Amino acid sequence: MMGFGPIAREPDEPTFHHEWEKRAHALTLAAAACGQWNLDMTRHARETLPPAAYLAKSYYDIWACGLEKLLLSTDMVSEQEMKQGKALLAPRPGVGKLAGADVAKMLAKGTPFDRPARTPALHAPGDALRTKVMHPKTHTRLPRYARGKIGVVEAVRGCFVFPDSDAHGGGEDPQWCYTLRFAGRELWGAEADPRLIVSIDAFEPYLERA
Numbered sequence: 001m002m003g004f005g006p007i008a009r010e011p012d013e014p015t016f017h018h019e020w021e022k023r024a025h026a027l028t029l030a031a032a033a034c035g036q037w038n039l040d041m042t043r044h045a046r047e048t049l050p051p052a053a054y055l056a057k058s059y060y061d062i063w064a065c066g067l068e069k070l071l072l073s074t075d076m077v078s079e080q081e082m083k084q085g086k087a088l089l090a091p092r093p094g095v096g097k098l099a100g101a102d103v104a105k106m107l108a109k110g111t112p113f114d115r116p117a118r119t120p121a122l123h124a125p126g127d128a129l130r131t132k133v134m135h136p137k138t139h140t141r142l143p144r145y146a147r148g149k150i151g152v153v154e155a156v157r158g159c160f161v162f163p164d165s166d167a168h169g170g171g172e173d174p175q176w177c178y179t180l181r182f183a184g185r186e187l188w189g190a191e192a193d194p195r196l197i198v199s200i201d202a203f204e205p206y207l208e209r210a
Contacts, residue, residue, distance in 0.1 A: 004055070021060040028067050033098035033106065036074040039113075040167035044139040045069045115174035117159040121204070123178055127153045128210040131180075131202060139167035142206045145187055146198075150210045151180035154199060162203055176204040 016022045032042065046066035047054075054062060071077040076095065081088050098106065123129060133148040134140065141163045157177040165173040184196025 016060075024060040024064045024067075028063050029107075030098050031067055031071065031076075033096060034076065035096040036076060037070050038166055039111065040139060040161075040163040042066055042070065043163070044167040045073075047139065113161045115159050115161060115172060117176065118174065121156050121176045121178075123153050123156070123176075123204070123207065125153050125155060129153060129178075129180060129207045130210045131206055132208060134206075136164070138164065140164050140206075142202060143200060146182065146200055146202075149182055149186050151182040151186070151200075154179040154181045157201060160203075162205070164203075164205070177201055178204070178207070180207075 016025070028042070032039075037045075046062050048069075049057075049062065049065055053065070057065065068077075068082060072079065072082065076092055078089060128150060129152075130150050131142060131147050134142065155178065157179060159174045160177050162173040162175040165171055179199055179201050182198045182200070184192035184198060185194060187198055188196075
């Protein structure tokens, strides 16, 4: 869409291409263990970077910039500390921390986001649904390219934390999540490869009957 060309696939791509990427990954996970934000807040922090900066940065560069925003917004780091790259003030009280000895246990435990359903699912496999046309200024997991498009339900995945609410302190508000299958031409128009099929996971509030 922005003229950046096709995605370049890299055979046997390593998890990290540079040493600094490992550090950006580790710092992001360790900072999250402080308990001052949730996963959806981290996504929103990255997505609200200026578009020109977001599109020009690599994956872990975006992670690092998102972490800077979160640290500043929660007063865990001051602007002066960020500029000088070192601590100048006493640590903020009441903040959790992750000890090195606990890292493996934390990673193995994971963070489940499935939740008990409060109501029955409205849709079933085979249903034709249209995604809503929406342009929220807040966080959403509905891709822009898939808005206002008709797809078919492939599977009902279960009930999960709703990112659109969780990212802004509105609570978990669990919602049903579905996998929808779209024809490539439905998404990209007549010039798309007719063999192309795209599947996305979409939450119930994004959907309506076609």
